[in-house]
Each structure stands twice: as C-alpha cells, then as structure tokens.
Amino acid sequence: MKRAALWLTVLFAAGTAAAQGFLDCHFAPGWEQSGAKRQYDAGNLFDLKDGSAEGYLIFGFIRMSTIDCKSGANTLTIDVSEMTGVDAAYGIFAANLDPTQPTTEIGMGGQVQAQSTIFAKGKYYVEIVEVAADSSTDDSLMLRALASAVEMRLEGSVTPPAQLHWFPPGNVAPVRMVPESVLGLRELSRGYVTNYAKGQAFIVLEDTPDDAALVLKALRAHFPGAIQAQVGDEAFQANAQYLDGLCIFRKGRVLAGYANLPNPQQAAAQAAALAARIP
C-alpha cells in the first residue's frame, strides 16, 4: 500500500515535471534558475498574484506554473497560465495588451516590450517579466527569443478565436474578450468587444438559437422605447443613457450589435454590416 502510494507520488512528480518542460531559464543564455518551479491553482493564486488574482480567475483559470531566473543583478519570472480554453487565454492576453504598442507574431498573438512580454497559445497565457537593475535596459530581443522557446514547447492552436475576424475592419483598439457582463449587461455573459472611431461593437455566442432568442428578449426589456430593427434574424434598436444609440441583433445563436453611436439608426446600419460578416 505504502509502496503504491510512493510510486504514485513519483509518477505524479514526473508528470508535473514533464508538463513544466516549457519552464527553463536556460532558454535565455546567461540566465540561471533561482529557487524551485512552483505551481498555483485557483485556490492559492492569491499567494503569488496578491491583489491581482481575480483578474486571472474571472477569465477562466486552471493553474499557473512559474519559475524565477537570475542573471547578475537582474531577475526574470516566467508565468505560464493554463486557462479553461482558447477564448479564456486570448481574453486575458487581450486584457493585458498595451494598445499603444505594436504586437508580435507569437502564438495567437504576442507583445514584446523592453522588459516584459506576453503571448497566448491555445489554452495557455504566458507572461515574462524582467526586473533589471537598470530600469532603462532594453532586453526585448532576449525576451522575444525566450518567448519563442517557451511557445515552441506549448501545445495548442496559434489561431485566435474565429469571432475576431467577424468584426468589420477599421477598429481602433484590439478586440477584447469580456468575461462577464458585456456592455455592462448581465444577460450578455461573455463575448468579444472592439471600439471604432464611433461606437463599439460586440459579439456573444449562445449555445443555441433558442437560447440567443431568450437573451435578446430579456435584453430588450432593459430599454424602454426600443423598437424593432431589420438586422439578422431579429433585432431591436434604442437610445440608452450610457450606451447611446444602440442596436442588438440575433443571427442564429449569435448575439451582436453596436452601441455608443449618435443615434439608433446609425447603430442599426453598422449592425447590418456586422451581421453580414457573421457566417
């Protein structure tokens, strides 16, 4: 009995080590591991990300593997978060993306800065943060190479969620995944949002067309004075205090629309263009 338990422990440890093969300080020449590799789940992520853990949990977080590296007086941490799926990984990546900086092709998308890099691949979200003794140090080339080495060892798709391509071109900010209350509306529980020079567009997927129809009906109840619009399978348009001119439509199991346009008519026109792009 005891021997079996011991073997199970050994096997578990071996499995964990294999799963953490993507964590290696030597991916970056001159860097050495500092301390042991660690793993956190939703129950103790607060211990590592004190004050920021909810920002991970809300997207759908399973576990984080982390390693600290050292090179002289500089330190570096690699955090690899396993999320509940591709949309969750993309979601937390997009939330942390600096819209003022260019993106890089790593995994589904990445961003490399002077002392940090983030990217998402499949269900994984990766953050590499350096704390350099000289805060003006630009280690972006090293971080880019390190991120690529980690990315190669992570399984998963490099294709972002399909919904990102449904938005009409011309958005002025990256598409974000909102994990809860899209447009601040509880009924729109999880979806994608992007901003345009005028207004913002959103896309939410429900399980079935019937589910989507029920949500649309509930949404309409929020907006007194809403009138029917001719977009998708069914739609309404309205004026709202904080969402201005808006139009929300259903096409199959997709709920989508525009908000924050000067009037509902313009929102409906934009929504029609969005509907045409949804398969």
Add this chain to the structure above:
Amino acid sequence: MPSKTSRRSFLSASISAGLLAPLAGASPAIGALSPTEDAAPTGSAVKLSYKTLGRTGLKVTTVGFGCMITSDPSVIERAADLGINYFDTARSYQHGNNERMVGAALGARRKQVVLSTKTHAPDKAGMMQHLDESLKELNTDYIDIWYLHGRSGPAEIPDEHIEAQQLAKQQGKVRFIGVSTHGGQPQLIPWMIQKRVFDVVLPAYNFSMDAAMNEAIDAAAKAGLGVVAMKVMAGGFRSHRPGDPLADKLAQPGALLAALKWVVKNPNVATTIPSMTGMDQLDENLKAMDHTYSPADAQILAAHLEQIRPLYCRMCGQCDGACSHGLPVADALRCLTYADGYGQFALGRERYLELASAHTARCADCASCTVHCPHGVHVARRMARAQELFA
C-alpha cells in the same frame, strides 16, 4: 447629459491610446469633497450613506467601487452618476489598461470622486515611475490615495517605499498614502499604527474572518487610519468551481448583498470596494447603503459559515484527544488555515515544514483519527489536505 460626453471620451481615449491623456482635464487644483452625511445627489433615487475616512477627512460613500475586473466603463460612469464617490484601481491591473479605462470613464467627474491606485514596484525609483504612469493613464494630476500594493507584513515595506510615498505627497501628486494587504493584517496593522506615517489601510475584510481581524480594524480606526475594506464578499468566491457546494451556497439570492452589508455596518470601516462588472451588480450593491443588515442577512451568512465550518480550524486549542503518532494536529491545522483561510500559502508551508521535519507519519495510513474537533472541523480530512498541500 454628461454621460454621453464621457462615454465618447472613452472611445476617443481608446483611439489615442493614452497619447492625449495628459492634455485633458489638467488642473493642479485638488478638489475638496464635502458631501453632507446621508445626502444623495440631486435627481438620484438612491439613498447614499457616507463615513469619514479616518484622518484624511474625506467623506466617502460606504459602498465604493473596486474597478479591477470591470470591463465596460459605462458601469463606472453610472456608479459615479448615482453618487458613489470612491473608486479603486491599481497599476498592475491589466498592465495599466484598467487605470486607462477608469480615467476615461470618470472623465469630468474626476474631481467629484476619491480616486485610489496602487503600486507594486520594488524600489523608490520604480514607484515614482509607476506614479507618473498612473497619473497619465488616469488622466489626472493627483491621486487621492496611493497604496503600496499587497503587503503581508512590515518586512515588505522598506523605508524607501515610505520615502517614495512621502516624496509623492510633497510633490502634490498624491494627497494621502496607504497600504493594501490581503494577509497578515493582524501583524501589519498594529505596525502601521505605530509607524504614524500612513493615512489609510486597505485590508481584506469579510464575515468569514476571525475576531483578531475585527480587533485590528478597530485599533486602526481608533488611531485615525481610514479603513477601506476589500474582498468584502469573502474574496475567493471565484475560486470555487461550478458544483462546489460553497459556490452554490454563495449563489443564493441575497448572499453577496448580505456579505456587503455585514462590512458596511461596521462603524470602523469607512468604505468598501466590491468588484462590479455590470449594472445589475451595481444596483444590488447600492442597496447596502439603504438597507440595514437584518436577521435574514445574518441567517444567510450563518448558513455560509456552517458550510465552511468543517474546513476552518479556529485555533482555539480545544482539540479533543491526541494523535496516536504524535502529530501536532492543532499546529498543522493552523498552517492550513494560513493557506486556505488567509491565502498565505508560503507562510503556511514554511511553518508546516518546520513542524513536519520531526514527524514522518501520514494520516492516510491510519484507519481512523483519534483527534476530534469540538467545533466540527473534519480533522482527518484536513490533516490529509495539509500533508498533500505542503509536504
């Protein structure tokens, strides 16, 4: 309608991606907040309640707004329009994107509210750099309260951190300084009181905590520290997965509001910063200022405490019986409480390993446990978890 202007401001802020931020709303004047007690903004149907935030003298609504996980600025705009006047963010939230969103959402309302942010920078230079970035992203020329982010004890607050906070005060970039803390409060708060340099403390505080936390908060308030409570809905709710009985219990209608009201009723807590992502949550939380904590609320929370009772050792030292293998059960369960109850995994593990070095027995090897808890803690199961978690 002011909301339209600010909403568009957010969109244009997204376009310019912060480049124009320093140009807007630049005024060196630090706004004075002087709402009267229990006064509601004109035209609002919401009854607001206010308390004074310790020695800062700021009058803050007893329900504030924790912006960390908010995605849509319309929720923040509406909260400000309804009269909520305390908004909290941090430099680290979404790598600064949260500050940018909060700044754009508040827009022209900025001077009517108390705005707090936090820095986790490791040194003075980094902190000052963070502060300038925060000012830029929040589109303001002063921060009302600038916190050291997530400190668990005095050792995590070297003198240079306090020097940076005081320098920022002297420069007029911040009005008041504080510390946010998720664990170790019973040690950290007395130290803050003794130090006499801080204006505000932002601890995790909720109904599931033990009496030591109440005492720490009472002492802070008596010493003039403003107390802003976070994790008021017992923090780790989101860590419970669907099907988890605790998650199901907390999904009960009214459970979260009851938890918020429990904190608001404490006279030593000036304001609270529940996270809000949608208009419905905002409307629900506003009720905590208008509806008093009732026996029904107490019942809901008691039911929740009953749910977690088998999990949490109260460290009362009244264990019935002793371990036949000599394991220090009470001490081991205390370590588990550090980890599971207060989020102090490292501390729990460190203490546990100190204990465990002299003991090799595994609870899983025993058919039954000889130690029983008078309060209903499942000793054998919890000991097994401690061994699994720490060993």
